[in-house]
Amino acid sequence: MPRVSVEVDGVRYDDDVEPRLLLAHYLRDRLGKVGTPIGCDTSNCGACTVLMDGMSVKSCSVLAVQAEGKDVTTIEGLGDGQGLHPLQRAFHEEHALQCGYCTPGMIMAAIDLLKENADPSEDEIREGLEGNLCRCTGYQNIVRAVRRAADDMRQSPAQEEVTR
């Protein structure tokens, strides 16, 4: 079995894994990082989105072995241990979640979106998040939350660093 060495939310793990093991299952079943849920098996829903070396990936379409030497951030690794990441706070304040199952992936995808475009329009947010499905909110408050977080993060850019 191949060996994988990967840093997840600031902790380094060295594990023997089946070559076919998905990163999503590695995170959930081996590391107990159950904050990252799985919503489909065709990489359409985006619920399992995490950051790998700062880029958003759907962890159901990445093999654990492909994460070798990478730095993975999940929803559990956001914030500075005390406060929330501006996107987490904005999702709460704009009521951008109901059941919350899509929320971790939605937030991780939005982090990547805001890194590429710090001041996106509503249409750019809608296009940017089209790979993440939500069945509860109709997206309106998600769009609002991303706008709000974008404003917050531009006003205090230091907070962005907590995404590592």
Place this chain on the structure above:
Amino acid sequence: MTAAPEIGSARLRSEDARLITGRTNWTDNIQLPGLLHAAFLRSPVSHARITRVDVSAARDRPGVIAVFSGADFADEQGSLPCAWPVTEDMVLPDHPPIAVDEVRYVGEPVAVVVARDRYAAADALEAIDVDYETLPPVLDMEEAIKEGADLVHSSKGTNKSYEWVFSGGDVDAAFRDAPVLLERRYVQQRLIPSAMEPRAVVCSVVGDEYTLWSATQIPHILRLMLAMVTGIPEHRLRVIAPDVGGGFGSKLQVYGEEVACLLLAKRLGRPVKWTESRSEGNATVHHGRDQIQRLSLASDADGRIRGLKVDLLADMGAYLMLVTPGVPLLGAFMFNGIYKMDAYHFKCAGIFTTKTPTDAYRGAGRPEATFAIERLMDELADELSLDPLEVRRRNWIKHEEFPYETIAGLTYDSGNYEAATDKARQLFEYDKLRAEQAGRRDRGDPVQLGIGVSTFTEMCGLAPSRVLGSLAYGAGGWEHASVRMLPTGKVEVVTGSSAHGQGHETAWAQITADRLGVPFEDVRVLHGDTSISPKGMDTYGSRSLAVGGVALYNACDKVIDKARRIAAHMLEADESDLEFANGSFSVRGVPDQARSIQEVSLATFAAHDLPEGVEPSLDSDATHDPDNFSFPHGTHLCAAEVDTETGFVKLRSYVAVDDVGKVVNPLIVEGQVHGGLAQGIAQALYEEAVYDADGNLTTTTMADYLLPSAADLPTFTTDRTETPATTNPLGVKGVGEAGTIASTPAVVNAIVDALRPYGVADVPMPCTPERVWRALRGGGPEPSPQPGAGGGLGSAGSADSADSTGSAGGAA
């Protein structure tokens, strides 16, 4: 000191804290010592006799602990329950959780593997050898009821499960010599509910004590039904719904996999987990809608409705599940909508097909009915060259006419259709858009503008037990709540209404904080575990607040009543001299003589000096059984731009003015409306469960079954009018389903309105670019259905996926 009222305030949700940080407890997160993983082998064919199942090779696969066929469980698995025998002669076939002799839809479980991990379990499925002797699929309801049709259940001699009839008024008289007669046929396509969290079950057994975690909406009903199906005593079975990621009706069910996990844990003496994949779920989670509606509407020359006749074929799928046969009948009382009429006739036949069973999906019967009447009202307006809002105004119940007994036999307690419509019309800039529409028509703009109207009501707050009884439903519709004051003055609230995204933990705490005068933060709401919340009827049918919230209101009052007695004793005053406000009992006229409810709670706990005969506890139980349904209503207006060259539909604006009565938390209400709109719009434009000619579901993945993304939906304009329900002390009505019920006809009406100058009178749902394009060119035969035929803005590439059909056979 008066605290701002909690009821009505836009409290941010307390449940968010765990959901935004990933500290959730989804069923699939649960790990137990020695946990085994189950995977189901599923039928790859629509209809077949099972002639042989050989599991021996699968047993030898690495990591496999056990493999069973349906026959191995035949003596103990029982039949999955149907709680709603709608007629005395309803045909109710056996429904084994794992098929034994015959399979009747693609995806039906045939065998189960239990292994040390989920990959090993999935791998071993391919080593199971099943011989099928194929039988003819039964896919078309209108063919299925013809003489000599192939049968889904051959021993039953018919594909018709039941026929149910309701009649009000003199229908013949209403239709005799009517100046206007409209006859229409609409199809409610089959939908897949698609909660984001797939189903998951974990079952553990310790001695003879069973604990079952399930991603379910209905822990209480599930416990009862599992006990009845398996014979495991109810008091030995605890059911827990931990964090549940949406339901929309799909988790209002007793699934074969839940029974199977319980029996596997029992047989193996070890905990068992099963989590479905999305493709497995699309084929096997119950589906929704799927009706053929034949409608006749008679009116006077001025548009006043005389009568309505409804003739439904409702697809049950292969089996009757928990409330399958009752779903279309929830619509029976809603086809008349908000309108007065002289007569109404409703007939529904439940039809078996070799497809996934149908059951409740957000709105359950009411969206179908609302679609029919709201489409008909637009057709009537067109027939008489009236504005669609005007023809509605001529027929709707006026606000001064409430309470109003409808032709369908319901009493609408309250409503103000005029106010909601006026507000919506203003927000929408109705007249301005009509002017723009006229301009585009005049200049032959290739992009036409359509305006769709939906003035809907619905019955929710399910439900008065006596009404459910009269409809032959197997249980009641009450709800339970209890309130416990703790010694430190904190409060635990227990509700039988099990939330899965709705925000009960916040709204229930708001009600409690207001009633008891305690800080919002001092209230904890417990739910979703039959050991913690022993009584309840769970969450569906927009019932939680209108039934469960009222139970909580009453439970709070009981606590206050008891506390008053103790406070009077502490203050050495007469109970009748006490007043209670802002969490404090004071002697009337002597405000400095007061005891807070927290002080009373501590004194009750200490019990050193209680009044004679008072027990040392400050808590209460209350069960609320409503006298009537509640009737939210509203006016939704949709503007759609339709490209007559490509058939592409773009929603330009959408205004929803809803009247859900008193609002506990406007933030939550707005969120529910947004999500409801998205699902109703999705039915109009994007979603359809498609079966091919052999009975294979071809929309098994989210690449083929098109949930709208953020890029496919417009920004909604929402507002409210507030006409309190008169049937409960909170004045609340319910909001969970309103958006879904209202929006589908608003969108289709807008599309048809845009295309009327081209002679288009209907576009079948989902109104894909291809269907709109075909309708514009005079119809012609429908192409054979293709998965992924929708294709909104954000579904780029979906048209390309039209030929990539997924097979559900053997999906793990």
